[in-house]
Amino acid sequence: MAKVTRAGSVAPPDGGWGWMIVAGCFLVTICTRAVTRCISIFFVEFQTYFAQDYSQTAWIHSIVDCMTMLCAPLGSVVSNHLSCQAGIMLGGLLASTGFILGSFATSLKHLYLTLGVLTGLGFALCYSPAIAMVGKYFSRRKALAYGIAMSGSGIGTFILAPVVQLLIEQFSWRGALLILGGFVLNLCVCGALMRPITLKEDHPSPEKNRDHGTQRGDCPQASPYSPLTKEWAQMCLCGSLKQEYGFLLMSDFVVLAVSVLFMAYGCSPLFVYLVPYALSVGVSHHQAAFLMSILGVIDIVGNITFGWLTDRRCLKDYRYVCYLFAVALDGLCYLCLPVLQSFPLLVPFSCTFGYFDGAYVTLIPVVTAEIVGTTSLSSALGVVYFLHAVPYLVSPPIAGWLVDTMGSYTAAFLLCGFAMIFSSVLLGFARIVKRLKSTQLRFLAKESDPKRPLWTNGSVAYSVAKELDQKDEESMAAAVTGCNLT
Amino acid sequence: MRSLTGLRALVAPGCPLLLLCLLAATRLDRAEGDPADSSFTSLPVREEMMAKYSNLSLESHNISWTEQSSAPVEKNITLERPSDLELICQFTTSGDLNSVNVTWKKDDVFLENFDVFNTTKVGNTLYSQYRFIIFNSKQMGNYSCFLNGEEELRGTFNIRVPSVHGKNKPLITYVGDSTVLKCECQDGLPLNWTWYMSNGSVQVPIDVYKNDKYVINGSYANETRLKVKHLLEEDGGSYWCRAVFQLGESEEHIELVVLSFMVPLKPFLAIIAEVILLVAIILLCEVYTQKKKNDPDDGKEFEQIEQLKSDDSNGIENNAPRLRKNESVEQ
Numbered sequence: 001m002a003k004v005t006r007a008g009s010v011a012p013p014d015g016g017w018g019w020m021i022v023a024g025c026f027l028v029t030i031c032t033r034a035v036t037r038c039i040s041i042f043f044v045e046f047q048t049y050f051a052q053d054y055s056q057t058a059w060i061h062s063i064v065d066c067m068t069m070l071c072a073p074l075g076s077v078v079s080n081h082l083s084c085q086a087g088i089m090l091g092g093l094l095a096s097t098g099f100i101l102g103s104f105a106t107s108l109k110h111l112y113l114t115l116g117v118l119t120g121l122g123f124a125l126c127y128s129p130a131i132a133m134v135g136k137y138f139s140r141r142k143a144l145a146y147g148i149a150m151s152g153s154g155i156g157t158f159i160l161a162p163v164v165q166l167l168i169e170q171f172s173w174r175g176a177l178l179i180l181g182g183f184v185l186n187l188c189v190c191g192a193l194m195r196p197i198t199l200k201e202d203h204p205s206p207e208k209n210r211d212h213g214t215q216r217g218d219c220p221q222a223s224p225y226s227p228l229t230k231e232w233a234q235m236c237l238c239g240s241l242k243q244e245y246g247f248l249l250m251s252d253f254v255v256l257a258v259s260v261l262f263m264a265y266g267c268s269p270l271f272v273y274l275v276p277y278a279l280s281v282g283v284s285h286h287q288a289a290f291l292m293s294i295l296g297v298i299d300i301v302g303n304i305t306f307g308w309l310t311d312r313r314c315l316k317d318y319r320y321v322c323y324l325f326a327v328a329l330d331g332l333c334y335l336c337l338p339v340l341q342s343f344p345l346l347v348p349f350s351c352t353f354g355y356f357d358g359a360y361v362t363l364i365p366v367v368t369a370e371i372v373g374t375t376s377l378s379s380a381l382g383v384v385y386f387l388h389a390v391p392y393l394v395s396p397p398i399a400g401w402l403v404d405t406m407g408s409y410t411a412a413f414l415l416c417g418f419a420m421i422f423s424s425v426l427l428g429f430a431r432i433v434k435r436l437k438s439t440q441l442r443f444l445a446k447e448s449d450p451k452r453p454l455w456t457n458g459s460v461a462y463s464v465a466k467e468l469d470q471k472d473e474e475s476m477a478a479a480v481t482g483c484n485l486t
Numbered sequence: 487m488r489s490l491t492g493l494r495a496l497v498a499p500g501c502p503l504l505l506l507c508l509l510a511a512t513r514l515d516r517a518e519g520d521p522a523d524s525s526f527t528s529l530p531v532r533e534e535m536m537a538k539y540s541n542l543s544l545e546s547h548n549i550s551w552t553e554q555s556s557a558p559v560e561k562n563i564t565l566e567r568p569s570d571l572e573l574i575c576q577f578t579t580s581g582d583l584n585s586v587n588v589t590w591k592k593d594d595v596f597l598e599n600f601d602v603f604n605t606t607k608v609g610n611t612l613y614s615q616y617r618f619i620i621f622n623s624k625q626m627g628n629y630s631c632f633l634n635g636e637e638e639l640r641g642t643f644n645i646r647v648p649s650v651h652g653k654n655k656p657l658i659t660y661v662g663d664s665t666v667l668k669c670e671c672q673d674g675l676p677l678n679w680t681w682y683m684s685n686g687s688v689q690v691p692i693d694v695y696k697n698d699k700y701v702i703n704g705s706y707a708n709e710t711r712l713k714v715k716h717l718l719e720e721d722g723g724s725y726w727c728r729a730v731f732q733l734g735e736s737e738e739h740i741e742l743v744v745l746s747f748m749v750p751l752k753p754f755l756a757i758i759a760e761v762i763l764l765v766a767i768i769l770l771c772e773v774y775t776q777k778k779k780n781d782p783d784d785g786k787e788f789e790q791i792e793q794l795k796s797d798d799s800n801g802i803e804n805n806a807p808r809l810r811k812n813e814s815v816e817q
Contacts, residue, residue: 049666175750178750182753188765
């Protein structure tokens with residue numbers, strides 16, 4: 001068994017079946033993010049049918065968005081323990097059931113449960129595993145692959161919005177929900193495309209691979225060895241949890257997590273408040289809608305071109321820097337926004353903000369993969385998207401409260417701008433500190449042991465961790481031999 | 487109506503004798519021949535009317551031309567309650583104003599000279615003012631002023647009751663469901679709303695008390711909602727909502743379409759079939775490629791071991807194949 005696993009261990013293909021994975025992830029992004037945005041088209045229908053006002057119906061969208069992000073770690077757990085294919089197919093079935101049950105709803109509460117909770121849960125089971133899968137199949141062209149995959153939300157919204165409108169006109173909202181449920185079932189097709197791939201681990205030694213393999217694979221088989229069962233099982237559980245969520249203790253990841261909180265706080269209000277702000281400075285309705293369209297289209301362009309750009313050899317090692325540059329530029333755009341008071345000034349703002357918004361969205365999985373490696377990428381992405389949930393929920397109401405109390409949009413936009421700039425400054429600062437430490441350590445290590453190879457891909461953690469890992473290996477080897485004796 | 491405006495003109499300066507003569511004249515010279523008009527020519531009713539509408543609001547509307555703009559102008563006026571209406575056409579020119587002749591028409595019928603429209607000239611501008619009380623639906627229509635000078639200038643005031651808005655597109659519903667048809671009037675407050683259903687050309691009023699099927703209510707006075715429950719396919723068709731004002735009525739038409747649940751079910755089942763087919767194809771492809779990979783021919787074993795060697799080529803040596811190779815070399 002172990003031999004076959006090792007024979008199947010390959011380097012990321014960077015092509016071949018990888019492009020089918022990208023197509024699958026593209027479709028997943030369309031079916032989850034784009035469909036979530038198109039749910040707001042149903043609100044007018046719900047308002048008339050159920051005789052409720054806008055704030056009650058808008059809860060549906062908030063519940064779906066919140067559930068998708070909050071349950072993202074659950075999605076990673078399911079796909080890690082079952083398989084990526086099974087996880088995404090299950091998610092597709094759940095989401096589709098939510099839509100189908102929603103088409104029979106007789107009150108708004110039913111819609112909260114079916115269209116909100118059930119569909120959101122289904123989407124959560126699909127989203128982060130699909131994105132993690134793309135990371136496993138690509139390394140050289142990772143950013144381009146992510147760019148194409150993430151552009152699905154923009155392109156999907158563009159295509160689905162008129163289609164949903166047409167469906168509502170032809171079949172009314174019940175029929176439209178039913179047909180959308182069928183469309184969302186295509187997530188199962190995406191799930192089938194996600195063929196599992198076993199990669200070489202990021203760490204160098206195959207003995208380590210084998211030990212980790214036995215640690216995971218042999219855990220259920222440990223029960224025949226009765227005296228050591230309990231200890232072994234405990235060590236097994238702790239070990240597997242430690243392996244799955246060990247990245248949570250990495251300082252790099254903690255810094256990324258905090259910066260993601262601030263970044264998610266900053267980026268969400270613009271999509272809610274750009275149109276009201278434009279109307280308040282005297283732009284007409286048509287022009288304000290045009291601004292939103294520009295934002296959407298340039299978002300797609302930013303996704304793909306920035307992904308391609310950061311794959312170039314000259315920028316490949318600086319993806320982290322490109323990410324924090326994109327976030328910082330978006331923050332600067334926010335700071336300039338209160339000064340832009342006419343349509344000809346708002347158009348370049350839309351273009352710039354949209355481009356860099358698409359840019360950093362593409363780079364989030366890339367930067368996460370650089371920090372935690374490809375094995376833990378699924379769980380790490382789950383945590384990162386989980387951290388998006390609370391700011392997404394909290395930020396638009398806070399901005400709205402600021403607009404109401406101050407009477408203008410300046411305070412809200414300045415707060416968002418500073419949040420994003422703080423996020424990128426934090427990342428930059430952490431990187432500088434790490435560079436300083438690594439130059440110090442390198443200096444020390446060179447003096448002590450000139451023969452030991454040092455992993456110089458910029459991460460201090462690797463050279464220190466190698467020593468720790470060797471100690472782990474020794475204890476593991478002792479346990480294995482002890483086990484085999486009984 | 488002509489007689490009424492004549493009345494107004496004479497009542498204002500207060501000349502009862504001339505008034506009586508005129509009344510007699512109009513009764514004989516019945517060009518319009520409308521029996522209802524005669525009620526307005528009798529004095530007691532007129533006084534009653536003046537008392538009733540003593541606190542009318544004055545509405546003034548005006549169309550103006552200059553020398554450059556001489557295209558016909560139209561202005562829309564919405565009235566829902568009786569008003570004291572003043573229509574003014576004004577023309578500014580540096581040329582000769584004395585040659586300009588003003589006439590007024592209502593719906594292509596000339597208004598007589600004794601009706602109250604008076605023309606004044608102030609400096610370079612000619613003003614022609616037509617003032618009257620509107621209080622019933624027959625007075626609604628298009629009032630035009632014609633200024634015949636060097637060119638003919640024409641201005642039209644379209645006086646209408648507020649219009650009612652429903653839904654432009656047909657309302658789609660399903661059998662067994664219930665739906666709400668909504669009509670609203672943005673520019674005014676109707677006195678009353680009624681609903682009709684038309685099969686073909688006949689409009690049948692909707693009976694709310696017949697069974698539990700229809701409920702009419704509205705949250706505000708300027709909108710009305712008709713709720714239809716337990717829909718059947720026969721309930722599909724044209725529905726009319728009519729708003730009643732003091733000065734007339736306006737109505738709007740809403741189309742209701744009742745579908746059976748089979749209609750959206752067909753595309754849904756088509757999509758489900760496509761999904762199942764694609765999933766089956768992809769999974770079968772995967773199983774096939776896995777079988778090909780896991781099915782070793784004898785000759786491939788050596789190649790697999792070579793692959794193992796190249797996979798582990800990060801400095802750690804794999805002794806077993808190396809030994810075998812050495813053995814074969816020695817042999």
